[in-house]
Amino acid sequence: MPAGNPVARRGSLRRREARVGMSLIAPTVIIVLAVVVVPIVWSILLAFQRVRLISIQSTSLLSGYTLHNFVGVVTAPGFVGTLVTTLVYSVLGTALSIGVGLIAALALRHRFRFRGLVRSLMLLPYVAPIVAVTFVWQTMLSPQFGIVNHWGQLLLGWSKPIAFLSESSNQVSLFGWHVGIPTALITVILFETWRQFPFAFLFLTARLQAVPATLEEAGRVDGATPLQRFRYIIWPQLLPTIAVLSVLRFVWTFTKFDDVYLLTGGAAGTEVISVRVFNFLTGRGDIGLASAQALVIAVVLAVLVGIYLRLFRTREEDLT
Amino acid sequence: MTTEIRQTRRLTRDSVETGTFAVLRWAVIVVLLLVTVFPFYYMLLLAFRDLGAVLNDPGALWISAGQFSADAFRRVVVPVASGGEGFLGFVRNSALIAAGTVLITLAITIPGAYAVSRLRFFGRRQISALFLAVYLFPSILLAVPLYVFFAKIGLRDSLVAVLLVYVAQTVAVSIYMLRNYFATIPVSLEEAAALDGCSHLGTLWRISLPLSLPAIVANGLFVFMTAWNEFLFALLFLVDDRDKWTVSLGLSELTGNSIEIPTTVLMAAAVITTVPIIVLFFASERLLTEGLTSGAEKG
Numbered sequence: 001m002p003a004g005n006p007v008a009r010r011g012s013l014r015r016r017e018a019r020v021g022m023s024l025i026a027p028t029v030i031i032v033l034a035v036v037v038v039p040i041v042w043s044i045l046l047a048f049q050r051v052r053l054i055s056i057q058s059t060s061l062l063s064g065y066t067l068h069n070f071v072g073v074v075t076a077p078g079f080v081g082t083l084v085t086t087l088v089y090s091v092l093g094t095a096l097s098i099g100v101g102l103i104a105a106l107a108l109r110h111r112f113r114f115r116g117l118v119r120s121l122m123l124l125p126y127v128a129p130i131v132a133v134t135f136v137w138q139t140m141l142s143p144q145f146g147i148v149n150h151w152g153q154l155l156l157g158w159s160k161p162i163a164f165l166s167e168s169s170n171q172v173s174l175f176g177w178h179v180g181i182p183t184a185l186i187t188v189i190l191f192e193t194w195r196q197f198p199f200a201f202l203f204l205t206a207r208l209q210a211v212p213a214t215l216e217e218a219g220r221v222d223g224a225t226p227l228q229r230f231r232y233i234i235w236p237q238l239l240p241t242i243a244v245l246s247v248l249r250f251v252w253t254f255t256k257f258d259d260v261y262l263l264t265g266g267a268a269g270t271e272v273i274s275v276r277v278f279n280f281l282t283g284r285g286d287i288g289l290a291s292a293q294a295l296v297i298a299v300v301l302a303v304l305v306g307i308y309l310r311l312f313r314t315r316e317e318d319l320t
Numbered sequence: 321m322t323t324e325i326r327q328t329r330r331l332t333r334d335s336v337e338t339g340t341f342a343v344l345r346w347a348v349i350v351v352l353l354l355v356t357v358f359p360f361y362y363m364l365l366l367a368f369r370d371l372g373a374v375l376n377d378p379g380a381l382w383i384s385a386g387q388f389s390a391d392a393f394r395r396v397v398v399p400v401a402s403g404g405e406g407f408l409g410f411v412r413n414s415a416l417i418a419a420g421t422v423l424i425t426l427a428i429t430i431p432g433a434y435a436v437s438r439l440r441f442f443g444r445r446q447i448s449a450l451f452l453a454v455y456l457f458p459s460i461l462l463a464v465p466l467y468v469f470f471a472k473i474g475l476r477d478s479l480v481a482v483l484l485v486y487v488a489q490t491v492a493v494s495i496y497m498l499r500n501y502f503a504t505i506p507v508s509l510e511e512a513a514a515l516d517g518c519s520h521l522g523t524l525w526r527i528s529l530p531l532s533l534p535a536i537v538a539n540g541l542f543v544f545m546t547a548w549n550e551f552l553f554a555l556l557f558l559v560d561d562r563d564k565w566t567v568s569l570g571l572s573e574l575t576g577n578s579i580e581i582p583t584t585v586l587m588a589a590a591v592i593t594t595v596p597i598i599v600l601f602f603a604s605e606r607l608l609t610e611g612l613t614s615g616a617e618k619g
Binding site for chain 2: 014017018019020021022024025027028029031032034035036039040042043046051053100103104106107108118120121122123124125127128129130131132133135136137138139140145146147150151154194198202206223225226227248251252254255257258262274277278281282287290291294297298301
């Protein structure tokens with residue numbers, strides 16, 4: 001390049017940099033557009049069409065838009081029940097996993113021998129293959145030869161085995177009151193807690209390490225007890241992380257498919273929305289209905305997250 | 321006088337709390353450790369116990385002498401033609417898919433992450449936002465259109481379809497992790513290379529890549545684990561053809577059929593599915609957790 005005007009030269013370097021940058025990022029953008037963005041748009045179109053799996057070849061992209069599928073989704077038996085189940089499952093699953101994760105992060109905060117190993121072991125439920133861990137849980141909880149029922153009957157005096165994963169309601173009398181306990185739903189929520197608490201644990205541990213030690217030292221000097229130091233020094237530092245974790249975990253649990261499908265198949269009062277989408281798609285082969293149901297999930301989720309962000313407006317900037 | 325009393329009370333409350341938490345802390349650690357590790361221990365226990373012994377004494381917490389048996393593993397790995405479950409075939413499928421996903425993902429995200437972290441170009445910020453959105457996006461919402469699309473072009477039950485979906489699902493988090501790591505490499509090193517006449521690609525190849533090798537390896541292992549563990553799309557795309565089953569799909573299909581297959585055999589299959597992941601996890605844990613949470617420390 002001839003030694004010309006330095007300003008023009010810098011300009012051409014900038015252009016070159018931009019060109020290289022775009023070409024380097026292009027493959028990633030293309031695959032994300034092709035396998036994520038375009039399918040989402042298409043899915044929205046499908047939700048407004050009467051499409052079944054057997055007729056997919058003959059359905060054109062632009063024909064016959066109708067609200068028929070949405071009427072079908074809302075009027076299908078169990079729609080409200082599924083929505084409530086999904087809400088209970090995701091709210092409790094989110095809260096419990098973050099709560100247990102926080103307790104674990106606090107308990108492992110100070111150095112001790114083998115802390116590194118203990119930390120790694122606590123991440124196992126989160127990294128292990130979901131199919132393997134759900135199968136182990138099924139076996140442990142089995143009414144026939146499950147180890148939980150065995151020791152429960154032996155040590156805790158259960159009169160008969162509990163069908164943890166196939167019983168929608170268990171009558172328990174408490175001080176003369178007969179209460180129905182949704183056994184299977186509670187079990188899948190506890191599984192979710194077990195599976196997901198390491199995620200919260202990991203992020204809260206990272207955040208705890210970044211809290212300056214001088215802050216707590218100052219609290220100690222001023223005579224704050226451990227509980228007070230947690231409440232007034234640690235907790236405010238963790239709050240933004242907990243707010244972000246709540247959104248992430250809620251979104252992911254609300255749309256979770258694998259865990260419930262593998263544990264109960266959606267039976268015994270545990271049918272969550274994503275299992276319903278799957279059943280509409282593969283069981284009935286009704287693409288339009290499945291797309292509409294998926295769209296309903298997305299809208300409900302967007303509304304719930306919107307409300308959350310509005311309630312915790314000050315935290316909004318932490319999400320981005 | 322009064323201040324002195326208050327001070328002693330403070331001290332008592334402080335020491336009571338400190339003492340309680342010292343005990344509570346160990347109780348919490350022990351309980352959590354038991355709860356997290358026990359299912360994995362139970363998995364091993366059942367896989368290596370003799371079936372008759374398990375049915376006779378389901379509550380046993382260890383393998384007593386004479387009950388040890390590796391028959392379950394033998395039956396799992398032997399091909400279907402010889403009366404086994406052919407699990408090694410599933411292992412091969414999973415390994416192929418996972419390795420393919422790693423190679424393709426890294427090949428496109430290393431340059432991509434470099435571009436996002438170092439080069440100024442139009443739309444850089446929007447692209448980061450797009451990837452964040454993709455990372456957050458629930459895969460069940462993609463299930464319907466992708467299923468229909470691959471069915472329509474006749475590729476539904478192919479490993480290629482699964483590979484493509486896995487790449488699309490891992491690129492976002494891969495770019496995010498690599499970008500964070502590239503950002504820690506001093507720019508001055510790259511500037512020196514540029515002064516010596518290196519092009520952007522040359523700098524990436526000669527400077528950034530070798531320096532970030534640990535992060536790239538950790539990222540590759542993470543992608544491998546994600547692909548190995550994936551269940552929904554394997555189920556949607558590959559369930560009709562047993563020869564194409566992955567370990568996760570194979571295990572779930574076999575357990576759905578557990579009347580004919582003994583639990584100990586299925587546990588052996590679960591062990592084979594889980595062990596590679598645990599080994600990879602322990603090999604890469606430090607790098608992995610740092611890579612994932614490096615953004616979180618800022619709050």
